[in-house]
Amino acid sequence: MTDIHQYLRILLAGHLAKARSERGASAVEWVVITAIVVGICIAVGAVLKGLIEGKADEIDLGTP
Secondary structure, eight states: OOHHHHHHHHHHHHHHHHHHSSOHHHHHHHHHHHHHHHHHHHHHHHHHHHHHHHHHHTOOOOOO
């Protein structure tokens, strides 16, 4: 086996060991945080859309 193959095998084994460790709670926390941030972004977007549409409706286009 060449040196690069051996290096990649060791690197992959290290990543697998890290993935199998008890870090699952960290992933769950990231999912919850991401869901909260996405919810806030959707709420802010909805508020901004309402404000923009309200101002757009006030524009007089000069049509009878």
